[in-house]
Amino acid sequence: MSAGRISDISEIARKASPALAVAVGLGGVGAVLLVVQMILLAKLVADVALQRLPVEAEFWPFTGFLCAALMRCCVQWASEMTGEQAAQKVVTVFRQDLIQRLFRIGPVGLQDLETGRLATSLTDSVAALQPYIAQYIPRAAAMVILPCVILAVVAGLDGWSFLILAMTGPLIPIFMALVGYSAQGLMDRQWTRLLLLGASFFDAVQGLTTLRLFGQARESVKMVQAMAEAHRLATMQVMRVAFLTSAVLEFFSSLAVALVAIVLGSRLLSGQVDFQTSFLVLLLAPEYFAPLRNFSASYHARQNALSAMDGLMAFMRLPELCVDQGARPHQAKTAAPEKLIFKDVSAGYGQGSDILCGISFTAHRGTITAVTGASGCGKTTLLHILLGMMPVRAGEIIAVDDAGSRIAAQNWRIGWVPQSPHLLNETIRDNLRLADPDADDTRLRSVAALAGVLSFINDLPDGLDTVVGDRGTALSGGEVRRLALARALMNAPDILVFDEPTADLDSANAAMIATALKQLAASRIVIAVSHRPDILHQATQVFHLPEGVLHLNEIQRAVA
Numbered sequence: 001m002s003a004g005r006i007s008d009i010s011e012i013a014r015k016a017s018p019a020l021a022v023a024v025g026l027g028g029v030g031a032v033l034l035v036v037q038m039i040l041l042a043k044l045v046a047d048v049a050l051q052r053l054p055v056e057a058e059f060w061p062f063t064g065f066l067c068a069a070l071m072r073c074c075v076q077w078a079s080e081m082t083g084e085q086a087a088q089k090v091v092t093v094f095r096q097d098l099i100q101r102l103f104r105i106g107p108v109g110l111q112d113l114e115t116g117r118l119a120t121s122l123t124d125s126v127a128a129l130q131p132y133i134a135q136y137i138p139r140a141a142a143m144v145i146l147p148c149v150i151l152a153v154v155a156g157l158d159g160w161s162f163l164i165l166a167m168t169g170p171l172i173p174i175f176m177a178l179v180g181y182s183a184q185g186l187m188d189r190q191w192t193r194l195l196l197l198g199a200s201f202f203d204a205v206q207g208l209t210t211l212r213l214f215g216q217a218r219e220s221v222k223m224v225q226a227m228a229e230a231h232r233l234a235t236m237q238v239m240r241v242a243f244l245t246s247a248v249l250e251f252f253s254s255l256a257v258a259l260v261a262i263v264l265g266s267r268l269l270s271g272q273v274d275f276q277t278s279f280l281v282l283l284l285a286p287e288y289f290a291p292l293r294n295f296s297a298s299y300h301a302r303q304n305a306l307s308a309m310d311g312l313m314a315f316m317r318l319p320e321l322c323v324d325q326g327a328r329p330h331q332a333k334t335a336a337p338e339k340l341i342f343k344d345v346s347a348g349y350g351q352g353s354d355i356l357c358g359i360s361f362t363a364h365r366g367t368i369t370a371v372t373g374a375s376g377c378g379k380t381t382l383l384h385i386l387l388g389m390m391p392v393r394a395g396e397i398i399a400v401d402d403a404g405s406r407i408a409a410q411n412w413r414i415g416w417v418p419q420s421p422h423l424l425n426e427t428i429r430d431n432l433r434l435a436d437p438d439a440d441d442t443r444l445r446s447v448a449a450l451a452g453v454l455s456f457i458n459d460l461p462d463g464l465d466t467v468v469g470d471r472g473t474a475l476s477g478g479e480v481r482r483l484a485l486a487r488a489l490m491n492a493p494d495i496l497v498f499d500e501p502t503a504d505l506d507s508a509n510a511a512m513i514a515t516a517l518k519q520l521a522a523s524r525i526v527i528a529v530s531h532r533p534d535i536l537h538q539a540t541q542v543f544h545l546p547e548g549v550l551h552l553n554e555i556q557r558a559v560a
């Protein structure tokens with residue numbers, strides 16, 4: 001069992017420690033109330049059944065018994081609620097931290113983790129922490145408090161019973177530790193299977209079209225089924241160990257209680273101990289083992305949480321590549337950049353060698369810079385560093401205003417239109433408002449007009465209320481691209497970045513995008529990765545990776 005995940009999980013649980021301390025404190029009060037309750041019950045039974053005292057004489061002990069029972073219920077409820085609420089709070093905050101981290105890692109950093117595995121880690125793995133904090137920790141503390149209180153009381157009542165309880169009690173945690181050590185392996189296997197199942201199911205759904213094209217859809221379903229079966233079997237193994245452990249614990253604790261009863265019974269018959277004391281010890285003996293059994297029941301919550309930590313740690317180990325870049329729409333507008341300067345920029349992935357080596361060029365406002373180059377030469381990488389999705393290794397990218405002053409990267413207003421834009425399965429209005437949630441319809445329409453998509457929206461029966469389908473499936477490729485352009489314009493960008501803006505489009509749609517690009521470039525810096533003549537024709541300069549900037553006559557040759 002790795003020490004790393006134990007310390008990680010303890011670190012998370014530590015945030016709930018004040019509330020957990022209250023829960024444990026209340027548990028302690030509950031323990032004292034339980035003992036009081038049992039003392040009063042033993043007295044009541046001894047008085048009424050043995051000494052034949054009138055029931056009326058037992059009014060106060062009986063009221064005390066009821067009050068203790070009622071207070072114990074309240075205290076127990078408060079203790080559980082405090083633990084649950086604290087756990088819920090900690091887990092919610094932790095989940096928010098993870099989501100924020102997700103954005104800091106960014107799309108480039110996340111490429112190393114399968115989406116299905118990531119989804120399972122951020123949902124099921126985080127959820128597995130809650131029972132650990134809410135149940136395991138308070139029960140582990142209760143396992144010490146209540147048995148100690150009961151032992152202390154029994155020690156004052158009967159030495160033999162004390163001895164039996166003191167010797168048998170510690171066997172349970174020792175047994176749990178021994179069983180837990182091997183059960184952890186089974187739990188780890190169950191989680192690994194769950195993560196694999198999530199990843200392969202997600203892959204199968206995402207690649208359904210490809211799988212069908214190659215006639216592999218059935219095979220893929222069989223594979224997911226096999227993984228689900230493997231996960232079921234692993235879960236059943238875990239359940240089997242859990243049930244067996246509980247059964248063994250029940251058996252041992254019942255045996256210990258029976259031993260106490262036999263010893264007490266024989267001593268009661270020989271007159272070495274009185275009835276009230278024997279009865280009280282017999283009432284307390286099962287309660288002595290109850291927290292130990294509760295603890296063992298929640299022990300799997302700890303193992304589950306530890307196994308779940310593996311997936312979370314894989315996520316937490318990812319480097320945070322995203323550089324905080326880009327102004328939000330409601331942020332006060334700073335001076336528009338006049339020039340965007342790439343100065344001796346080098347970049348690469350992980351420990352690998354540089355993909356971009358000492359790139360230098362300047363993109364001016366009012367111009368279009370096209371970036372071309374052979375496949376794999378680093379065009380997308382160049383866009384990644386410009387968009388702040390990964391850091392540069394050397395050199396810098398600078399934006400300067402017309403007075404020559406630098407504009408901080410967090411104040412750049414960048415609009416980004418990827419090659420395969422992601423539209424949400426919502427209305428056109430909702431998709432456009434992603435970039436500016438407060439935008440009214442007038443603004444949405446003016447931006448749509450800029451992107452050349454307004455007439456298309458107006459022709460739709462539901463206009464801006466049209467639902468675009470999952471990933472924009474209800475629209476054509478060109479319509480998706482122009483809607484994505486409109487969405488990028490919602491941010492009032494000074495720098496517009498396109499990745500293959502006309503790829504896969506017919507000539508009419510490509511021409512529409514190219515014209516929109518030309519118009520938009522009048523007051524902006526536009527950078528477009530593209531090989532297509534329609535874009536290269538509009539470009540003011542072409543940056544050819546890795547050689548550098550081509551001049552206009554060279555552009556013509558490149559286009560030809």
Ligand SMILES: Nc1ncnc2c1ncn2[C@@H]1O[C@H](COP(=O)(O)OP(=O)(O)OP(=O)(O)O)[C@@H](O)[C@H]1O
Nearest residue numbers: 108111349355373374375376377378379380381382
């Ligand atoms: N996340 C990554 N981790 C490691 N290497 C990567 C990663 N992304 C890209 N690469 C590598 O970086 C190099 C440049 O990739 P990039 O996607 O920037 O090229 P490109 O010019 O955009 O290619 P294409 O025109 O085919 O899209 C390639 O060799 C690629 O394998």
